[in-house]
Amino acid sequence: MNLTLKVWRQKDAKSPGRMVEYQAANIIPDMSFLEMLDVVNEGLIARGEEPIAFDSDCREGICGTCSLVINGIAHGGQRGTTACQLHMRHFQDGQTITIEPWRAKSFPVLKDLVTDRGAFDRIIQAGGFVSVNTGGTPDANALPVAKVDSDRAMDAAACIGCGACVAACKNASAMLFVSAKVSHLALLPQGKVERNQRVLNMVQQMDAEGFGNCTVTGSCEAVCPKEISLDFIARLNREYGKALLKGATGHKETV
C-alpha cells in the first residue's frame, strides 16, 4: 500500500507546530499503525531528518502510552482498539491519513505527537487509592464480594489511562477517566470507607487541572479502547452528590 500522511510536527512545547506531508510507501496490510510510522521514520532517518516523535511502549493495547488522533478520531476509530493495535488492513491504498497529538489544554504537546498527561497522575495522587499500608491486611477471603460487584469494578478498572476520552471530548473533560477510578473503588467494600472523601478530592484536582465539564455527548465512550461505559459518569455524579451532602470527613487523609 502507498499512503500520504499529514503529520503534526512541533519542535517543543514552546514552538508553534504545523502539519507536514510525508509519503508512506510499500506498507504491508499486516503492519500495525505504529509499525507503519516506524517505516516512515526509518526513511526520515536515512535522509538525515528527525523522525516523528510519538509515544508507545507495550504495543499491545494495555499500557495506554500510544496516543494518536488519526483522521480526526482518537486512536483511529476502530471500536475498542488503541492506535498500536490498529492494523493497516483497515486502510485503503492511496488514502491520505492525518495524524495529530491529543489536543487538550491539560495535555500540553511536548514534541510532535507526544503530550504531557501528568494531570491524570495528579488526579490519582489526590485520592485514587485505598489508604492501606503494606502489611497487616486481613485474609483475602475474609470479606466476600458479590461477583456482580467485583465484575463491575473490573469493568471500570480496565481503564488504561490513555486520555483518548479527553482528546475526543469537545470540552476536554476527564470525567470518563475519573469516573472509572471512582467507580472501581466505590464498588468494592475495600474502597467504600473513603468513598466520599475520595470523590471530592479527585474532582477537585480534576477541576484544578483545567479539564472541561461533561455535557454527556458520549464521544469519550465511543473512542475508549477499553469501552468504559458512560454509565460510570452517572455513577460518579451520584457519588459526588452524595459526598457533597454527607460532607468530607476531614480534608485530606493524614499520615
Add this chain to the structure above:
Amino acid sequence: MKLDSNIPSGPLAQKWDKHKFEMKLVNPANKRKFDVIVVGSGLAGASAAATMAELGYRVKCFCFQDSPRRAHSIAAQGGINAAKNYANDGDSIYRLFYDTIKGGDFRSREANVYRLAQVSVNIIDQCVAQGVPFAREYGGLLTNRSFGGAQVSRTFYARGQTGQQLLLGAYQALCRQIGHGNVKMYPRTEMLELVVVDGQAKGIIARDLVTGEISAHAGDAVVLATGGYGNVFYLSTNAKGCNVTATWRAYKKGAAFANPCYTQIHPTCIPVSGDHQSKLTLMSESLRNDGRVWAPKKKGDTRPANQIPEDERDYLLERKYPSFGNLAPRDISSRAAKEVCDEGRGVGPGGLGVYLDFADAIKRLSLETVKERYGNLFEMYEKITGEDAYQTPMRIYPAVHYTMGGTWVDYNLMSSLPGLFVIGEANFSDHGANRLGASALMQGLADGYFILPYTIGNYFASQKPAKANVSHPEFKKALEDAGALTKRLLSINGKRSVTSFHRELGKLMWEKCGMARSTESLKEALARIPELRSEFWKNVKVTGETGSLNQDLEAAGRVADFLEFAELLCLDALTREESCGGHFRVEHQYPDGEAKRDDEHFAFVSAWEYQGPGKPPVLNKEPLTYEEVHMSTRSYK
C-alpha cells in the same frame, strides 16, 4: 570477588522468620534521614517505593515512561501464584516452593524460593485490600486457575489483565505516597550511570527525556527495579522500551551479573508475520488450561485445520507429557513446538507455528464460557492476525519472553556492590533456569512489598546517613561520562539506523543463542557481535540533538548496551556445558531429545565480574547446595 549469599542458618522453613528477627532495625525517627533511590516503577519498583515511603524513608523514584502506571508489568495477562490452597486441592507453601525449584530445573537458591512461597500468601491479601478486582466465584470468594508446571490451581487472576490490575494497585499506593510528599517521582527520566563512592552505591546519573538535561541524584542506597533484558533479541513479547541499560551500567561499576544465558522462550505467542514486525505478542499461558496444542502428523500438510481429521493430528504435548499434558512447563512446551516445526510439520506462513485449538473446550464448556474466560485474548488475536479463533484454531509459536538471569543478589537482595539492591525481573534470584508461569508477578511484589523494605533497613542500621553529596568527584565524573556518551552517539553521523543494528543483533541472537544453542553457533555469535558493535560505533546514524526530547538517542543508548551485553550472554551460554531449563545445548541431550543437566559440574550460579573495557570478564561461581530437596531429573511425563 567474594560472593556471599548470606543465607541464614537454621531449618529452611524458619530461615526468613529468624532472619527478620535478627536483622537490625532503624528507629522511626531516623528513617526520615535516609534517602533511597528507586529506579523503575513496575510491580517491583512501585511496591518497593510505596512501602519504603510508608515506613518513613525518603524516596525518589524514576521511570522512563510518561507515567509510573505504564511500566511493562502492565502487560502481564495470565495471573499470579500464591500458596493459599483456597482450591483445597493439596497446595501448600512447601508445594509451591518445590514446584518452583523443580520448574527452575534445580538452578535456584532453596532459601530464596522458600521465602518467596511463604510471602506469596501475603501478596494476595495486600492486593485485595488495595482494591485489586481479582476474579471471584458466585459465592463471593476468590477463584483460581491452573498454570504450567503445577498440578494444583493456585493462580489468581483479573480477567486477562492481571498485571495491569496488580500494577495499578501498586501504582495507586505509590501515588498516595507521592501525594503525601514522601516520594518524589521522576517520570520520563532515564538512569544512565550508577555512582559508586568508596565502594558503595551512592546515587545515579539520569537524563530528563523531555529537556535532555542530565543530572545527579545522591542517596543512601540505590534500588534497581528495571525489568528484564529480553529485547536483546529485538523481537520479544516485552514492551519496546525494555532494556538492559541500568543493570548493565551497574555491572560495569562492579555489580556482578548472574546467569545471563537463562532466557525464557514462551510457547504461545503469535507467530512472526514479516520483517516489519516491531514486537511479538504473547497469548497467555492460561489458554493452555482449555486449548489443545497440535500439529498435523504429515509433513507439509497444507490443508486448513478443520479439514485435518482427528486421527491425522498429533496432540504433541498430551502425547509426550501425559501427566501434565498441555500444561507442561514453558521451556519443554517451546522445544516440543520447535521440534515438530523442524520436522516440517509446522503450520502457517513459513511453517513456523502449531495450533492451539479450542474446539473441544467450546463443546465441553459452551462458547459463552470460553468467551468469558479468554475473550480479550481472542480479540487481541483477531486484531493482529485478522482471524477468528473461535472458528479456526489459533496459530502459535515460541518467542522470547522473560529473562531469569540478572544482577547477582544475596539473600537480602543486595548486589555484590554494597548499597545497590536489585529487585524484580532485574535480579537473578528465584527462578533458576526456567520460570513458571504466574511467578514473576509474585516475585516482583514479594521483593517490593515484603522483602526489600526489611533487608534495606538492616543495611541502613549499619550505616550512618552520610548524605553523599552530588558535588563529590565521583558524581562529577559520572555526569561527564554520561554527557560524553550521548555526545559521542550524536557525533558519529554514519549511514545505518539504530533499529537496523538492533534488528541484526536480535536475529543473530535468536538464531545462534535462542531455543537451541551449540558450541559452534555460540562461537559464531561471539565472533560476530564485536564486529557489529564496532560497526555501530563507526556507522550508526543518530538524529536530533541532546537538549530535547530525542527518541532516536534514547534507543541508541539502549542498543549500544545490548551490543555489549549480548556478548556476555553468549559467553555464559558457551561456558555452561549442560542443558537446563531455558538453556538448551544441543550437545547435551538424551536420545529422546530431553535436556541433559549436569549437576556434578554445573550446580552453581555463574556470576560474571567486569574487568574493564576489552578485557574478558571473570566467572565467579556460587555453588548451589540443596539441603531440603533432592535434585532429581525433571520429568513431566
